[in-house]
Amino acid sequence: MPHRFSAALLAAAVGILTGCGTPPPPSTPAPTSAGTSTSPSPASDPTWSTSTVPAATSSAWDNPSADETSWPAPTSTTDPRSAHPTGTIGTARGMIHTTPPDTRDATQVARSFVATAWSYDTALDATPSDAGRRATSLATPDMAEALRTAGTRAQPGAWWTEMASHRGYTTTQLHEGGLGEGPSDSPTLAQRAITVTATPHGAGGWTGSPLPPVTLIVTCGRGSADQPWKVSAMRVIP
Numbered sequence: 001m002p003h004r005f006s007a008a009l010l011a012a013a014v015g016i017l018t019g020c021g022t023p024p025p026p027s028t029p030a031p032t033s034a035g036t037s038t039s040p041s042p043a044s045d046p047t048w049s050t051s052t053v054p055a056a057t058s059s060a061w062d063n064p065s066a067d068e069t070s071w072p073a074p075t076s077t078t079d080p081r082s083a084h085p086t087g088t089i090g091t092a093r094g095m096i097h098t099t100p101p102d103t104r105d106a107t108q109v110a111r112s113f114v115a116t117a118w119s120y121d122t123a124l125d126a127t128p129s130d131a132g133r134r135a136t137s138l139a140t141p142d143m144a145e146a147l148r149t150a151g152t153r154a155q156p157g158a159w160w161t162e163m164a165s166h167r168g169y170t171t172t173q174l175h176e177g178g179l180g181e182g183p184s185d186s187p188t189l190a191q192r193a194i195t196v197t198a199t200p201h202g203a204g205g206w207t208g209s210p211l212p213p214v215t216l217i218v219t220c221g222r223g224s225a226d227q228p229w230k231v232s233a234m235r236v237i238p
Contacts (some may be wrong), residue, residue, distance in 0.1 A: 087130035092121035094171040094201075101138070103228030106190035110218040111174055113138040113231045117147075118198045118214075120160075121169040127156050140221060140232040159200070159211065166202025170211070173197045178215065179237070187225040192218050193237075 095116060101108035116135040120128050129150045136144035163170070179193040195215040200208035219233040 086133070087125040087127070088123075090121075090124045092116075092119040092124060092131065092134065093169040094119040094121065103138075103230075106185065106220040106229045107176070107192055109138055109220055109229040110190075110192040110194060110231060111176075114194050114196050114216060114218060115172045115174060118172045118196050119170055120163070120198065122160075122164040122167060123169065128160065135231075138231055140230045143230070143232055143234075159208070163200040163202065163208060166200070166204075166206045166208070168200045168202030168206065168208070170198040170200050173199070179217070182217075188222050190220045190229065192220070194218055 098112070098115065101112040103109055113135050116138070117132045119134075120131045125131060132147045132150055136147050139147060162168075173196070175195045177193055178195060182191055182193060185191075193215065195213050197210050197213045199210040200206075202208070215237040217235040217237065218231055219235075220229040221232040222229050
């Protein structure tokens with residue numbers, strides 16, 4: 001988100017973004033209404049190379065559909081960063097009052113990753129992909145590289161243009177679960193189902209329509225039980 005890894009984190013599903021968050025990316029089943037647009041939504045943006053799995057049942061955990069694309073996607077011979085300029089380094093306004101996750105807790109890491117990748121800020125971001133890039137500190141090397149090289153080949157869409165006109169940014173609401181019982185954690189692998197909804201806010205108290213919720217399966221991994229959790233993969237549930 002949302003990973004484009006969302007409209008990007010995706011470009012989410014950073015973005016990833018795109019997805020992640022564009023969307024971007026990812027997500028409470030809060031209000032599902034959103035402004036109309038003929039452009040791809042964060043949940044449908046193909047730039048994030050997001051995954052597609054069956055309907056939201058327990059089988060979604062381990063039985064992806066035949067047309068699923070792994071995310072992060074295989075390395076491309078074309079660097080998508082050339083499509084649009086990247087944004088400015090900084091903290092998104094929607095994340096200012098958040099605290100860093102306890103990296104010993106896979107749930108905290110997965111939630112923080114999704115929230116970061118779907119927290120767009122038009123004061124910093126050239127496209128939604130830039131939100132996904134802010135999540136790289138919580139990602140494994142391969143996932144971080146996918147986030148850094150995520151690009152937005154298509155224009156972000158009417159929702160982004162409207163938000164930018166209000167000098168806007170998004171806040172996120174996250175809900176866990178909803179896909180039935182998932183696999184048990186191992187000392188080095190954990191999966192979490194998270195639904196993210198991003199809501200635009202802007203100058204003068206403006207609030208836009210929430211973007212469509214995005215449900216994700218976020219995979220966290222680590223080399224050993226005494227190492228921090230990192231996000232290694234993300235799948236978007238349609």
